[in-house]
Amino acid sequence: MKEADCYDKSTNGVVVMVEPYSQTEQIQQVVYRILDANLDRAREGLRIIEEWCRFGLNNAQLAAQCKKERQEIAHWHTAELRAARNTPGDPGTDLTHPQEEQRTSIKSLLQANFCRVQEALRVLEEYSKLYNPNMGKACKQMRYRIYTLESTLMGRHRQQLLLRSRLYLVTSPGDKLLETVEAALKGGLTLVQYRDKTADDTVRLQQAKKLRQLCHDYGAIFLVNDRLDLALAVDADGVHLGQQDLPIAIARELLGPHRLIGRSTTKAAEMQAAIAEGADYVGVGPVYETPTKEGKAAAGLEYVSYAAKNCSIPWFAIGGIDPNNVNEVIDAGANRVAVVRSLMQAEQPTLVTQFFLSQLISRMKPELGMSYV
Numbered sequence: 185m186k187e188a189d190c191y192d193k194s195t196n197g198v199v200v201m202v203e204p205y206s207q208t209e210q211i212q213q214v215v216y217r218i219l220d221a222n223l224d225r226a227r228e229g230l231r232i233i234e235e236w237c238r239f240g241l242n243n244a245q246l247a248a249q250c251k252k253e254r255q256e257i258a259h260w261h262t263a264e265l266r267a268a269r270n271t272p273g274d275p276g277t278d279l280t281h282p283q284e285e286q287r288t289s290i291k292s293l294l295q296a297n298f299c300r301v302q303e304a305l306r307v308l309e310e311y312s313k314l315y316n317p318n319m320g321k322a323c324k325q326m327r328y329r330i331y332t333l334e335s336t337l338m339g340r341h342r343q344q345l346l347l348r349s350r351l352y353l354v355t356s357p358g359d360k361l362l363e364t365v366e367a368a369l370k371g372g373l374t375l376v377q378y379r380d381k382t383a384d385d386t387v388r389l390q391q392a393k394k395l396r397q398l399c400h401d402y403g404a405i406f407l408v409n410d411r412l413d414l415a416l417a418v419d420a421d422g423v424h425l426g427q428q429d430l431p432i433a434i435a436r437e438l439l440g441p442h443r444l445i446g447r448s449t450t451k452a453a454e455m456q457a458a459i460a461e462g463a464d465y466v467g468v469g470p471v472y473e474t475p476t477k478e479g480k481a482a483a484g485l486e487y488v489s490y491a492a493k494n495c496s497i498p499w500f501a502i503g504g505i506d507p508n509n510v511n512e513v514i515d516a517g518a519n520r521v522a523v524v525r526s527l528m529q530a531e532q533p534t535l536v537t538q539f540f541l542s543q544l545i546s547r548m549k550p551e552l553g554m555s556y557v
């Protein structure tokens with residue numbers, strides 16, 4: 185083969201291969217380059233995920249798991265594969281997607297890197313069949329372990345965000361639904377529940393999809409009230425269930441271990457049952473009677489004080505809470521509150537969100553009842 189035959193315009197004239205390599209050897213070198221590049225991609229993606237496990241989640245076990253996977257990748261990254269590297273001749277090094285340049289949240293950064301690792305492992309799985317079938321099998325096993333790691337890590341990420349969330353917006357229907365939620369997100373809101381007791385399912389589905397996207401763009405948790413099917417359909421972060429809704433055990437079975445389940449409670453026995461059944465958080469209320477939940481008697485500030493002393497999971501005081509009485513609720517022991525009208529009917533939801541958050545954060549008390557803080 186003459187040198188000119190190997191001229192490749194896409195590499196700006198960098199000669200890929202010259203004599204004395206046979207065609208078989210040339211293909212082998214290409215396979216080696218693919219394996220080398222994808223071993224690097226998988227390792228780099230894992231390192232990015234590992235840093236979040238270590239510094240973001242403080243989770244030594246998850247960080248160690250990432251490290252172990254990186255070591256396995258290093259084991260397969262042999263000298264002959266590294267020797268095939270030809271970075272200047274790689275037309276793919278300049279190719280980036282606009283989304284790679286900008287991530288809107290830790291969640292999207294993590295998801296993008298999980299995707300990168302899984303794609304790289306899939307490529308390795310296929311091409312290593314031409315190199316070392318055992319490596320192919322190992323990459324397949326690793327890809328499954330990475331799927332499990334992703335769902336565990338995303339679950340932890342949700343839990344952590346829930347723990348940090350001080351204000352919870354439960355939506356009500358209206359023309360300005362998305363606009364209002366976005367304004368509150370701009371004010372620092374990190375937890376949203378879609379609640380619409382009357383709309384058709386077609387409308388609910390459409391709205392829930394849009395809200396989920398919006399919340400995730402802002403790095404906030406998105407939950408669906410009552411409807412497990414809708415939560416699953418839009419890939420929500422979980423559901424909120426009242427005493428008359430599905431049992432937590434059934435919801436857990438359908439949602440899996442990593443999505444969030446919230447439960448409404450009005451008294452101590454309901455709270456203790458919700459904790460025992462595995463709820464991730466509870467609603468504590470109604471603190472005051474409210475037209476949003478007409479006919480439900482107030483549980484009062486005494487129940488808020490009970491929660492402050494006895495609730496071992498995150499809890500949100502709810503019902504009739506507004507900027508004028510929120511300090512009374514905080515004084516009774518609440519560090520987290522949930523509201524409907526105060527934000528959905530606010531003229532300036534961003535400012536109201538900021539006000540609630542400033543009060544809740546500056547007057548926060550130690551979480552006596554919490555079992556894991």
Ligand SMILES: Cc1ncc(COP(=O)(O)OP(=O)(O)O)c(N)n1
Binds near residue numbers: 426466
């Ligand atoms: C955070 C939070 N707490 C309580 C409720 C009320 O749930 P439920 O009793 O099921 O009543 P509906 O909201 O379904 O009318 C809630 N939604 N969110």
Ligand SMILES: Cc1nc(C(=O)O)sc1CCOP(=O)(O)O
Binds near residue numbers: 476505524
């Ligand atoms: C949806 C809901 N659940 C409650 C409970 O106590 O379980 S109170 C409530 C409505 C809260 O609305 P607002 O902030 O407008 O008073």
Ligand SMILES: [Mg+2]
Binds near residue numbers: 410
């Ligand atoms: Mg309900």
